[in-house]
Amino acid sequence: MSSTSHYPAAIHSERIESHTLSVIVDNEPGVLARVIGLFSGRGYNIDSLTVSETEHEKHLSRITIVTRGTPMVIEQIKNQLDRLVPIHRVVDVTLAGPSIQRELAMVKVRGMGEPRVEALRLADAFRARVIDAGPESFIFEITGATEKIEQFIALMLPLGLVEVSRTGVVAIARGPEGM
Amino acid sequence: MTKQTSGTESHGREMTGAEMVIAALSDQGVQHIFGYPGGAVLPIYDAIFHQQQVQHILVRHEQGAVHAAEGYARSTGKVGCVLVTSGPGATNAVTGLTDALCDSIPLVVITGQVPTHLIGNDAFQECDTVGITRPCTKHNYLVKSVDDLPRVLHEAFHIASSGRPGPVVIDIPKDVQFAKGTYSKPSEFQHKGYKPRLKGDQNRIMQAVQLMARAKRPVFYTGGGVINSGPRATALLRELAKLTGFPITSTLMGLGAVQASDPQWLGMLGMHGTWEANWAMHDCDVMICIGARFDDRITGRVDAFSPGSTKIHVDIDASSINKNIKVDVPIIGDCAHVLEDMIALWRQTKSQPDQKALGEWWKQIDKWRARKSLAYKRSDAIIKPQYAIQRLYELTKDRDTYITTEVGQHQMWAAQFYGFQEPNRWMTSGGLGTMGYGLPAAIGVQMAHRQSLVIDIAGEASVLMNMQEMSTAVQHRLPIKVFILNNQYMGMVRQWQELLHGGRYAESYTHSLPDFVKLAEAYHAVGIRCEKPGDLDGAIKEMINVNKPVLFDCVVDQAENCFPMIPSGRAHNEMLLGDAAESIEDAITEEGKMLV
Numbered sequence: 001m002s003s004t005s006h007y008p009a010a011i012h013s014e015r016i017e018s019h020t021l022s023v024i025v026d027n028e029p030g031v032l033a034r035v036i037g038l039f040s041g042r043g044y045n046i047d048s049l050t051v052s053e054t055e056h057e058k059h060l061s062r063i064t065i066v067t068r069g070t071p072m073v074i075e076q077i078k079n080q081l082d083r084l085v086p087i088h089r090v091v092d093v094t095l096a097g098p099s100i101q102r103e104l105a106m107v108k109v110r111g112m113g114e115p116r117v118e119a120l121r122l123a124d125a126f127r128a129r130v131i132d133a134g135p136e137s138f139i140f141e142i143t144g145a146t147e148k149i150e151q152f153i154a155l156m157l158p159l160g161l162v163e164v165s166r167t168g169v170v171a172i173a174r175g176p177e178g179m
Numbered sequence: 180m181t182k183q184t185s186g187t188e189s190h191g192r193e194m195t196g197a198e199m200v201i202a203a204l205s206d207q208g209v210q211h212i213f214g215y216p217g218g219a220v221l222p223i224y225d226a227i228f229h230q231q232q233v234q235h236i237l238v239r240h241e242q243g244a245v246h247a248a249e250g251y252a253r254s255t256g257k258v259g260c261v262l263v264t265s266g267p268g269a270t271n272a273v274t275g276l277t278d279a280l281c282d283s284i285p286l287v288v289i290t291g292q293v294p295t296h297l298i299g300n301d302a303f304q305e306c307d308t309v310g311i312t313r314p315c316t317k318h319n320y321l322v323k324s325v326d327d328l329p330r331v332l333h334e335a336f337h338i339a340s341s342g343r344p345g346p347v348v349i350d351i352p353k354d355v356q357f358a359k360g361t362y363s364k365p366s367e368f369q370h371k372g373y374k375p376r377l378k379g380d381q382n383r384i385m386q387a388v389q390l391m392a393r394a395k396r397p398v399f400y401t402g403g404g405v406i407n408s409g410p411r412a413t414a415l416l417r418e419l420a421k422l423t424g425f426p427i428t429s430t431l432m433g434l435g436a437v438q439a440s441d442p443q444w445l446g447m448l449g450m451h452g453t454w455e456a457n458w459a460m461h462d463c464d465v466m467i468c469i470g471a472r473f474d475d476r477i478t479g480r481v482d483a484f485s486p487g488s489t490k491i492h493v494d495i496d497a498s499s500i501n502k503n504i505k506v507d508v509p510i511i512g513d514c515a516h517v518l519e520d521m522i523a524l525w526r527q528t529k530s531q532p533d534q535k536a537l538g539e540w541w542k543q544i545d546k547w548r549a550r551k552s553l554a555y556k557r558s559d560a561i562i563k564p565q566y567a568i569q570r571l572y573e574l575t576k577d578r579d580t581y582i583t584t585e586v587g588q589h590q591m592w593a594a595q596f597y598g599f600q601e602p603n604r605w606m607t608s609g610g611l612g613t614m615g616y617g618l619p620a621a622i623g624v625q626m627a628h629r630q631s632l633v634i635d636i637a638g639e640a641s642v643l644m645n646m647q648e649m650s651t652a653v654q655h656r657l658p659i660k661v662f663i664l665n666n667q668y669m670g671m672v673r674q675w676q677e678l679l680h681g682g683r684y685a686e687s688y689t690h691s692l693p694d695f696v697k698l699a700e701a702y703h704a705v706g707i708r709c710e711k712p713g714d715l716d717g718a719i720k721e722m723i724n725v726n727k728p729v730l731f732d733c734v735v736d737q738a739e740n741c742f743p744m745i746p747s748g749r750a751h752n753e754m755l756l757g758d759a760a761e762s763i764e765d766a767i768t769e770e771g772k773m774l775v
Contacts, residue, residue, distance in 0.1 A: 072501060086372060
């Protein structure tokens with residue numbers, strides 16, 4: 001539908017960007033529901049979400065969200081998050097400067113003979129660790145940027161990939177300063 | 180000041196959770212609470228029974244309680260309070276909560292909950308109140324321990340009333356109401372994360388002042404944020420308008436911030452705004468938006484909205500900025516604080532408006548005004564709804580009057596034809612558009628202003644949605660006046676069906692309406708019917724003079740449409756006037772018909 005409507009049509013002219021947001025929240029009941037409800041209620045995307053308490057004495061948790069949208073929508077997401085009462089701070093890691101983003105995956109591969117050897121060789125090249133091994137299976141632990149993990153999983157697929165468990169992205173800014 | 184004494188006395192004292200609720204309300208200066216009892220709030224009702232400070236107003240439906248509290252809050256600037264039970268009590272309150280969230284009305288709504296050990300058990304009258312109300316409140320709490328209760332109660336008032344105001348729900352399980360704990364009075368606590376910003380960025384305000392001083396075709400576009408900010412914001416806005424001589428328009432929610440009689444006032448803008456207001460918005464070179472949010476009813480077609488202007492936007496809520504319309508100078512802060520700084524900087528820099536350009540601009544505005552966009556065809560035989568509002572205005576303007584409305588054509592006509600002179604005198608459901616708002620809201624207003632004239636300008640369809648509250652008005656001797664513009668249709672629905680759906684009036688005719696005069700009498704109120712323009716003044720005077728609730732059945736022209744109107748899919752400079760009504764069907768595009 002074109003933009004000739006009284007309910008304004010979606011703006012398609014702007015490019016879609018992926019942003020990683022770090023959000024410091026009070027670790028209290030319902031806080032994750034507030035964040036997720038905001039995203040589903042307003043039609044925002046969540047590509048990845050991780051959460052864990054990071055400062056036990058202050059009961060503060062850090063939520064890392066990878067989201068997609070036009071720059072205007074990303075700005076809205078940050079402002080809407082900031083409006084929630086239990087949220088202390090929202091930082092756009094993608095804009096804030098150089099940062100490191102990692103996720104961890106555990107990858108189960110089943111196989112015998114040559115594919116099994118090939119899987120081990122590739123794991124070595126990717127610096128994935130073997131954390132469980134049986135006569136016909138391995139579980140690899142791999143840490144890295146999302147692309148690296150995607151690549152590793154794609155390589156394991158023809159070699160007998162069974163299942164994958166991933167943490168989602170965690171991120172931190174480079175340098176001496178905290179958020 | 181009995182309430183404060185009692186609060187100080189109760190500090191540090193051991194009491195039940197239910198008593199803490201009353202102590203906290205009392206310490207927060209609450210005098211009235213609207214509510215409806217039920218199993219899960221009985222301990223709190225028992226505490227109400229034992230005290231005098233907080234007066235409870237029994238409603239007939241929980242939705243009515245919330246709208247009444249909204250009317251109370253909006254007409255006083257205080258926090259409105261509600262007390263309802265669990266399950267259906269809470270779910271019935273949801274419409275009112277959403278309404279208050281949309282229009283930024285400060286409310287504290289206390290809901291009962293089943294005992295903590297039964298939560299999640301599908302117990303009788305249990306619902307997930309915090310889950311259901313999470314998206315329709317500014318914040319909400321489930322209080323699982325009586326030790327948290329005093330802090331939560333006080334925090335709720337702070338959150339509801341500060342920053343961008345809004346409704347806060349406190350869900351209190353029944354065992355917590357019975358449990359004993361130590362009460363503490365409100366302290367100057369700082370919420371760890373929640374710190375609304377009041378002062379605007381000085382550099383941005385300076386930038387705004389410089390833009391205003393250079394402006395050739397400026398316009399102030401103000402909204403409900405000015406009203407919410409308090410009387411000081413209104414006074415400062417008027418001062419700034421005087422200082423600059425700029426024209427000023429406002430949203431539905433902002434009416435009353437500028438006097439309707441002020442020569443700089445252009446009337447309301449937006450979908451049913453005046454020709455001059457919308458054209459000024461479209462053609463301006465500097466737009467100064469203060470406490471409004473570029474709602475879709477205001478902007479019309481977004482990509483054609485005020486294409487040539489530099490936009491300044493003052494809002495306390497950062498998420499309102501750049502949401503619909505990209506602005507050039509965003510200023511995050513409270514309207515009163517920012518206006519004060521704007522005026523100070525304007526004076527300090529010895530700014531002067533560009534009088535020559537402004538003169539030209541006013542000449543252009545006068546041409547738009549000359550179109551008389553609110554004109555309608557008069558009749559001696561039948562009451563025109565616009566005429567009814569005009570007469571109501573003329574006969575009540577010298578009194579201490581408060582106006583509430585329901586939602587629809589009558590609401591727009593009230594906004595267009597009732598000349599508001601002061602803030603907090605106009606209570607209407609703007610964002611959510613809740614039919615059934617006006618009657619309970621009038622009850623709330625009348626509760627706060629016992630001696631004032633409180634009129635609900637209503638439609639016959641809307642008012643039936645919360646008609647049961649007439650019983651509340653009678654019980655509490657609240658002489659509200661329900662002025663029903665009765666056209667036997669859901670008028671705005673009918674208008675859209677006429678314009679967009681080939682005159683096929685699917686389900687918009689209100690068949691089998693009650694006899695409103697008899698209905699009033701059934702409630703022990705007074706009913707008045709008026710069918711002839713010649714009888715109208717007399718009937719209105721009679722209504723004003725009755726010291727009882729009145730249902731006024733004003734039988735009006737069924738076919739009248741609300742103009743001006745920006746049709747679906749059109750921009751501000753494409754608005755239609757009443758005398759152009761016949762060409763409207765062609766004016767709306769096929770795509771426009773798909774939308775509301």
